[in-house]
Amino acid sequence: MKRRRRIYGQYCGLAGALDLVGERWTLLIVRELLVGPCRYNQLQSNLPGIGTNLLAERLRFLTEAGLVRQRGREGSKVRLYELTEQGEGLREPVLALARWGLGTLHAPRAEDVVRPRWGALAVEAMVDPGAVERDERYEFRIDGEVFHVEIEGGRVAVRDGKAAAEPALVVTTDPVTFVEIGAGRLDPLEATLTRRLSMEGDDGAVLRCSRLLGLLP
Structure with missing residues (x-):
């Protein structure tokens, strides 16, 4: 059964944006795709802690919303996820959040993950x-x-x-x-x-x- 997504129901640009990208893990998926197109297993590897079903659900929603698309060679089973032009519009907001977030970081914990990419x-x-x-x-x-x-x-x-x-x-x-x-x-x-x-x-x-x-x- 497909889970019904909750929305804010507010006629506001910020609320509208959060309706699309405000759920947990969504902006981190966008972060990965801002660096470059990824295969499904690359996304899962770079997002430790996300379940495969949840990742699939988030990607499906982002694709239906027009923020993400799949591409690959005809006849090939290898598919890449990449941002659409609308998805690329999230670059500046995400960079601004990342810039702000750097100032909130404390000493890394032993369990914290960091990726070179x-x-x-x-x-x-x-x-x-x-x-x-x-x-x-x-x-x-x-x-x-x-x-x-x-x-x-x-x-x-x-x-x-x-x-x-x-x-x-x-x-x-x-x-x-x-x-x-x-x-x-x-x-x-x-x-x-x-x-x-x-x-x-x-x-x-x-x-x-x-x-x-x-x-x-």
Whole structure:
């Protein structure tokens, strides 16, 4: 029997949005798809704690609501879930929530899960476009996941899954250290001295990247 979804019944933009994405796990599914298209088993792996039936139900609803679609080669059993144009419209709200949420984080618990692939979205949330100083690229390596920030023509873009061409700075760290730095719980210098973080590049690039990500005044 199909479960009846509860709605707020309020003629309000926020209530309307929550009717679509306010249920538990929904925005975390959207977070995964904002990083890039995923197979069903990838979503389940990156969302530990969600039951397979609940994941299927959430994906079915998001598809019916026009926020998610499936794609794949004809005749192939491998299907990818991806955001539609309407679903992509959630990028800025989700980034704003992630940016706000960084300030609420305390020390990670032993049972807390963190995935390297979340790094690209975290960097996108941290970027201050007003802090752009010059066109260049910064590469991030987080436990085998690679992405980079590209500044071109004064515009900032985060490229997931791609190494940077001639990066001015290469940052290597682990997911927990990365989140703690973004949350302001760990100073990048301390992380470097304790070898939790390494940065390859000149001092100017380090300073420019740090200002871009709001890590320096």
